[in-house]
Amino acid sequence: MDRLKSSGLVKTPRVEEALRAVDRRLFIDAAHAAPADAYQDTPLRIGYSQTISAPHMHAICLELLERHLRPGCRALDVGSGSGYLAAAMALMVSPGGYVLGVEKVPELAARSLQSVRAACPGLLAEGAAAGDGPRPRGTVHDDPGGPPRPVLEITHANVLSAGLMDGAEPFDAIHVGAAADELHPLLVRALAPGGRMVIPLGPRYSTQVLTVVDKAANGDVTTHELMHVGYVPLTRPGEMEDGFATQHY
Ligand code: SAH
Numbered sequence: 001m002d003r004l005k006s007s008g009l010v011k012t013p014r015v016e017e018a019l020r021a022v023d024r025r026l027f028i029d030a031a032h033a034a035p036a037d038a039y040q041d042t043p044l045r046i047g048y049s050q051t052i053s054a055p056h057m058h059a060i061c062l063e064l065l066e067r068h069l070r071p072g073c074r075a076l077d078v079g080s081g082s083g084y085l086a087a088a089m090a091l092m093v094s095p096g097g098y099v100l101g102v103e104k105v106p107e108l109a110a111r112s113l114q115s116v117r118a119a120c121p122g123l124l125a126e127g128a129a130a131g132d133g134p135r136p137r138g139t140v141h142d143d144p145g146g147p148p149r150p151v152l153e154i155t156h157a158n159v160l161s162a163g164l165m166d167g168a169e170p171f172d173a174i175h176v177g178a179a180a181d182e183l184h185p186l187l188v189r190a191l192a193p194g195g196r197m198v199i200p201l202g203p204r205y206s207t208q209v210l211t212v213v214d215k216a217a218n219g220d221v222t223t224h225e226l227m228h229v230g231y232v233p234l235t236r237p238g239e240m241e242d243g244f245a246t247q248h249y
Pocket of ligand 1: 053081083108158
């Protein structure tokens with residue numbers, strides 16, 4: 001953390017606090033990476049061919065989204081993987097905010113919930129579980145007599161599945177943690193006016209460009225390219241990492 005600060009990547013106290021408050025060691029599976037490496041500034045394997053991003057990438061993305069992760073904001077973490085960043089985002093939007101993590105690997109979604117439960121139990125209300133699907137505001141959790149709405153929910157789904165985001169209230173901040181080969185209209189639609197999305201755009205297994213997408217209050221969308229990065233692919237439903245179909249005919 002001190003190095004992330006001295007290098008200027010962590011700029012704001014809110015991002016520093018969130019990163020310090022989430023213990024990365026609890027998001028690492030000893031079957032795939034040595035717990036002793038948890039505090040190194042490198043990506044680490046989390047199983048299922050996926051990785052937890054390096055702390056400096058988490059810091060860069062949180063700083064880019066900082067003004068859209070204020071208390072009360074709604075945020076979406078696409079490809080939430082280990083759950084680390086989703087938890088940090090949830091701390092930043094508390095109190096009053098909401099973060100939805102969407103992860104296509106069911107085992108990772110389930111394990112990430114266990115990690116969050118160990119690291120920041122207050123973020124998950126009783127009964128929050130993988131597999132519920134995004135829930136528009138105004139349903140169960142807003143019932144004044146019902147259970148409190150969790151700050152963080154993590155759902156197992158492919159974010160590009162038809163209909164998944166239909167009916168979901170738009171998000172002030174969207175973080176995409178996997179490389180997209182196009183700026184999917186579905187994700188742009190899910191962004192609220194005045195909102196910001198950070199997304200690595202580019203070809204698979206190559207270099208992508210971390211891109212900031214801003215939606216103005218009138219709905220106009222502007223993009224700017226920031227830096228070269230290397231992320232695992234954002235896959236379409238029914239597709240594997242390498243682009244082959246998951247089913248053989
Ligand atoms: N920010 C996460 C990054 C995990 S790697 C972390 O630091 O832990 C990216 C994740 O995106 C992987 O877990 C992968 O399974 C997931 N993913 C890829 N394509 C997806 C899709 N279309 N929908 C949901 N999750 C996806």
